[in-house]
Amino acid sequence: MTCPFMGLAFLGRLEESSRKAAQWLVERTPVRSLRDWAISFSLWPVHFTTSCCGAEFAAVSAPRFDMERYGFLPFNSPRQTNLLLIEGTLTRKMARAAEIVYQQMPSPKFVVAMGACAIDGGIFHNSYNIVRPHELFPIEYFIPGCPPRPEAVAQAIVRLHEKVKRSEYGVKARET
């Protein structure tokens, strides 16, 4: 089997070739499935409340629906998270912040749009101050409702969980 990074090693670019080698190794089946298995149990969302669906986001992490069972623990810093949950309306001012938060997240990163406002603006679809998140990020799941029930959020998380375990997530989530 030939590897693309062998040539680089001959050219003496050790750092780059070792990085590529590590990437290549991680993408191989046993390592990759182990990695994805590990990722699936640490789908930590960043604690970034964009709008009022945050009330149900809080209910998802609260005792009755307790999504910590699936490794869903809201975390303060985007540097340690894989999941961005857009909770409701994204205004123009907030969209800029959301983009920055998204850029700071390490890959693989997933975005779930929660609530009608995060899909097509919901009741605010003709407002002058909203942005549709699917124009900014690749979105894995859309959850309808205004606000969605915590079960619906759980449904999206469980499905994402299984998707990650099966390594079926797209290239977009893995890049950058």
Place this chain on the structure above:
Amino acid sequence: MSSSVMEARLLEKEGDEEVYEVFIGPQHPASGHMRLIVRLEGDVIVGVDPDIGWVHRTMEKLAESKEALKAIPLLERMTIIDSQNVTIGYVRALEKLLGVEPPPRARYLRTLLSEINRIASHLYGMGLAGIFVNHSTMFMWCFGDREVWIQLAEELTGARLTHSYSVPGGVRRDLPQGFKEKALKAIRYMEKRLDEYHRIFFDNPQVRARYEGVGVLKPHEARRLGVVGPNLRASGVRYDARLLGDYGVYDELEFEIPVREEGDAMSRLLLRGDEIRQSMNIIRQVLDKIPEGPILAEKYLRLIPPKLREPALKEGRIKFPGIFANLKLPKGEAVARAEMGHGEIFYHVTSDGSKKPYRVRVVTPSFRNVILFRYLPPGHRFMDLPAIYGSLDYFPPEADR
């Protein structure tokens, strides 16, 4: 973090090289979708500039572009954790314009849901106040117990948070079977829990150390700043929009308006606990006194064809008359005030005689309380800021509309 989101930097202004500016938010581990620009001298806050508008969804403009009835679900989205109280003011303003009065049973039902929502809203505020000082137990307990009240509201209205329950002339759903027993059980449970909240949180010396004597607001200042809600009453001013007797059945019930004198962060928290007790007292009385009768004004009820009306009423719900899709507002204006969990909400609806309101002005309690972020923290240590923030029970989507 990137420079525009959260950053600490030295201000290069002449004369105040000692002042640091700290940007907190909009992505921060609190409830907030807001940014606080805090100016610090060493560890002491010298100024706070609340930068709001991150959730400005232009509700006043959109309400002008929709038929009157459609603005109810729209305005409800300001505070989905307290949705009956936020819409009742608008519904009252419409009723004043249209000249309709809800029948007694509808007024009792509105009061019932208002108080259920108030309890849920206060529990939300108390839970967040707990997590602000790293007391996760309080967050978990409050949010767990809030589910009891949400479940109760769901069985009454059919939605967890966004009830859209009141319509001009009445309410949409009647009491379901066995509601009274369920509500009484919830009340008895909550009364026990409030005592335990005291033991684990309110009387906990660690919590007291963080909240007591912090962010004191004097009665005179509270009046001049136009502060509303529990934040006002914790400063010794006895004012509550429920006392106006403009909506609900509060003039027929016996209840107290809890007032505390200290005006610090701790008293603002304790006052919410007192209000939960009073709300439960109100719910008890409402369930005892609720009269039989229609839940929608006769004016609209007779517009529904009987073939449709009777089976629906038997199920405990109403059908809308067709006129609701195109409700024509008479020319004029109406003012309405209502008490939400966070404070008083103010509506001024102007109509030019068409189907859409000409102008809907709404001033929300959180928007009136924003001024406290500027007023209270200066002079305190930086670590007191979360305690002050937590005690104000500020809900950003409500302030930004």
Place this chain on the structure above:
Amino acid sequence: MNTGSRLERLEKGLRDIGLEPVKAPGVLRVDAQPESLVPAARLAVEHGYDHLASVEGIDWPSEGVIEVIYHAESYDEDLRGTLLEIRVKVPRDEPRLPSLIEVWPNALFLERETWDLMGVVFEGHPELRRLLMPPDWDGPPPLRKDFKVKTEGVFVNVE
């Protein structure tokens, strides 16, 4: 002091400075001129209306004016049932009013919001910066009537 006396004295005081208060249910309505706004507001504070509930702008393009409405409120038992409503009309192309921040300190955010969304300039206000709109907003003030919101029809045609 009963309700009548304090409110009546305020009414009398307003008449003395040349304004005509009108009573409506729950509201005492006064139409003022930009010049008489500050004296009327000071009078209101003296008589117990010590804070604002709302500052509002209504755009009337047909008359070419913007009507600015102040709703003052009191927490005192005798006055809380009645709101004081002061209405001022300013020309639409150059809406300027004196700021009432000295009289009612909580006008700070209310006036700033009205400037932001309605474009009324309050002279003497220390910080007329964007409050709710994004800082780079360059369109017209959104609450003016010439700022139209897109609306959709009820029908969709399909093949």
Place this chain on the structure above:
Amino acid sequence: MFRGKVRRHVEAIATGLKYLVKPNRITVYYPEEAIVLSERYRGMIHYDWDKCISCGLCAMICPADAMKMYRKKGEKKARPGINYQRCIFCGYCVDICPTNALSFTRVHDVAFEKLDEMLYPPEKFTSEWRSPAEERGARRLRVVFDEERGLKHVPEQ
């Protein structure tokens, strides 16, 4: 003063320990378990093709412009279709429907992967809804109010 503080510390810890020993568990193990929603829950909307008289009231009252009347070329009657990208589940359309052609289902725990899946033109609008959790064989739980525990979830027989 000092003694009072110690007593309060002990009280707080004792309350915590009490719930450590005897936890007040209200967790629903979704998706293995699912709550049966209340009778009048406003979930996804079902459309009855035969009852509809094409009056258009539902589309007229929809606050979010989610409900639209779909007009086909050559057909006289327009029929409603819904767009779940916008629907806010206020239930106004169901409440105004003069023939009860629209009704609520008690399904609300859905998530979609693609945007177009959420468009429901009239033909698709008539499809039946099933809760994804129940399709996976979740145990159905009934919510019971309880004086000691607040909420209890008991299996539905």
